[in-house]
Amino acid sequence: MVSARASGLPRWVLVPAAAGALFIVLPLVALASRVQWGSFWSLITSDSSREALLLSLRTSAAATVLCVLLGVPMALVLARTSFRGQGLLRSLVLLPLVLPPVVGGIALLYTFGRKGLLGETIDVLGLQIAFSTTAVVIAQTFVSLPFLVVSLEGTLRTAGQRYETVAATLGARPTTVLRRVTLPLVLPGLAAGAVLSFARALGEFGATITFAGSLEGVTRTLPLEIYLQRESNPDAAVALSLVLVVVAVLVIGLVRGTRGVSA
Amino acid sequence: MKRLIGTAAAALLLTSVAACGSSDDAAAGSSSDGPRETTLTVYAAASLKSSFTEIGAAFEKANPGVSVTFSFAGSADLVAQIQQGAPADVFASADTANMDKATADDLVEGTPADFATNTLEIATPPDNPADVDSLDDLADPDVTVVVCAAEVPCGAAAAGVEKAAGLDIRPVSEEQSVTDVLGKVISGEADAGLVYVTDVRGAGDKVAGVPIPESADVVNTYPIAALAGSRNPDVAKAFTAYVTGPEGRSILTAAGFGAP
Structure with a gap:
């Protein structure tokens, strides 16, 4: 209250603000209140839960690596160059962010599926993407790539080009500038973007279930396991949901940590 | 404590919803002048989608003034929604296990009737x-x-x-x-x-x-029942009778369902 007055904010703003906060927090409280604490540990350590959690962590880590490999160059191009159609390109890159994941899943199916655009090429190479863990990683990368690009592009623009220009006038080659000046400068932003991508990959559901299917240990990630358990064992679904909430809270903490360093 | 939070949240939500709704009330009131229509809400298993849509249309034709709306989803989802107080009049399940859940919670009016089988x-x-x-x-x-x-x-x-x-x-x-x-x-x-x-x-x-x-x-049996929470119990019972009766039977048979 006191700080609100000090900031010159009208007091009534606090009421809708509190309602908004409650709106977000209350469902989480309700979820936690439904957890059967007595059996919590056995529910989240059952074979299928463990398989799902491990698969989720593995695939999300792989997707994050892919996001960094593809997303850093994309962010550099978007932040440091200007060309015709750049605005359009940026909008397209951001599309998975606003697209319903199930639409992404269908699009991926018609690209990498057996009957898809690249299906025959993939077949010739002797690869099988449909129903494999690779499909999960592809789906997760598709939906989380924009998080890294947006986050890093913002950091690059904020950091500006002063140091890069100086390094270049001192005779550093472009690759050296990128490696020794630009990337170290934006490392906190890159880390934050990577953590956000990881979190998005971990929560991926719609594109995965549409494109990759659902099989224990192969394609059934934690969100898919929760959705399935809800049918027969709601207690397990609630317990696993809480695990994902905890992971999400940790991720937010990590992002705040990296942002704190950069500030 | 839990109740306190719940009450506070409900009060807040209600006030904000009321505030949002007040501006549209006049428009909504004037548009519903026509003859009063009874709306029947049927929760039915996803596998019943095409046949129940057809049965619903035939039932509306046979009962002027009644309109039937459907919610099609997995039977387990539907039971969960009914348990949470969803405003459904009739429930048709794809298996007896999910209907048993509804019966066990006293959500069903009378005894469920088996109306179809599927293999x-x-x-x-x-x-x-x-x-x-x-x-x-x-x-x-x-x-x-x-x-x-x-x-x-x-x-x-x-x-x-x-x-x-x-x-x-x-x-x-x-x-x-x-x-x-x-x-x-x-x-x-x-x-x-x-x-x-x-x-x-x-x-x-x-x-x-x-x-x-x-x-x-391995034969799946589909039961149907009017729900205890229905606001139109007579229409709900008429609908279940229609589904289990000859009209429903012939549409279900055409869709490939077996007799119960």
């Missing part, structure tokens, strides 16, 4: 690329097979058929619902899927069906 069949893409012509073929590791997960009714049925035949089918995916299985077959991602006879019939020429004699051992 499994193999669905393949129209050209049947893996040459599947029997249940045994699904155990071939080169055949890409998709089934329902054991947690959902169609998966329980698939496991039953598999067990009865003494086969070890290794699916590449265990899907959430029978429509997901069908989707994987239609898109050509899977060589074969275990779905209901009615799904194969409903998909038309998008899939080919391979009947399996083993499925006779």
Whole structure:
């Protein structure tokens, strides 16, 4: 209250603000209140839960690596160059962010599926993407790539080009500038973007279930396991949901940590 | 403490909803001048979608002033929603287990009536690329097979058929619902899927069906019941009677459902 007055904010703003906060927090409280604490540990350590959690962590880590490999160059191009159609390109890159994941899943199916655009090429190479863990990683990368690009592009623009220009006038080659000046400068932003991508990959559901299917240990990630358990064992679904909430809270903490360093 | 939070939240939500709604009230009031219509809300299993849509239209024709709206989803989802107070008048389940859950919670008016049965069949893409012509073929590791997960009714049925035949089918995916299985077959991602006879019939020429004699051992029974919370108990009872009666029977038979 006191700080609100000090900031010159009208007091009534606090009421809708509190309602908004409650709106977000209350469902989480309700979820936690439904957890059967007595059996919590056995529910989240059952074979299928463990398989799902491990698969989720593995695939999300792989997707994050892919996001960094593809997303850093994309962010550099978007932040440091200007060309015709750049605005359009940026909008397209951001599309998975606003697209319903199930639409992404269908699009991926018609690209990498057996009957898809690249299906025959993939077949010739002797690869099988449909129903494999690779499909999960592809789906997760598709939906989380924009998080890294947006986050890093913002950091690059904020950091500006002063140091890069100086390094270049001192005779550093472009690759050296990128490696020794630009990337170290934006490392906190890159880390934050990577953590956000990881979190998005971990929560991926719609594109995965549409494109990759659902099989224990192969394609059934934690969100898919929760959705399935809800049918027969709601207690397990609630317990696993809480695990994902905890992971999400940790991720937010990590992002705040990296942002704190950069500030 | 929990109650306190709940009350506070409810009060807040109500005030904000009331504030949002007040401006539209006048418009909404003037548009509903016509004759009063009874709306019946039917919660029905996803596999009933096409046949119940047809039955609903026929029921509306036979009962002027009544309009029937449907919510189609997995039976377990529907029961969960009814348990949470969803405003449904009638519930039609794809298996007795989910209807039993509703009965156990005293949500059902009277006794549920069985109105249809369904059995499994193999669905393949129209050209049947893996040459599947029997249940045994699904155990071939080169055949890409998709089934329902054991947690959902169609998966329980698939496991039953598999067990009865003494086969070890290794699916590449265990899907959430029978429509997901069908989707994987239609898109050509899977060589074969275990779905209901009615799904194969409903998909038309998008899939080919391979009947399996083993499925006779595992029959899913569909019960229907009027719900205790219904605001139109008479119309709800009339609808269940219509479904179990000759009109409903003939539409269900045409869709491939068996008699109860």
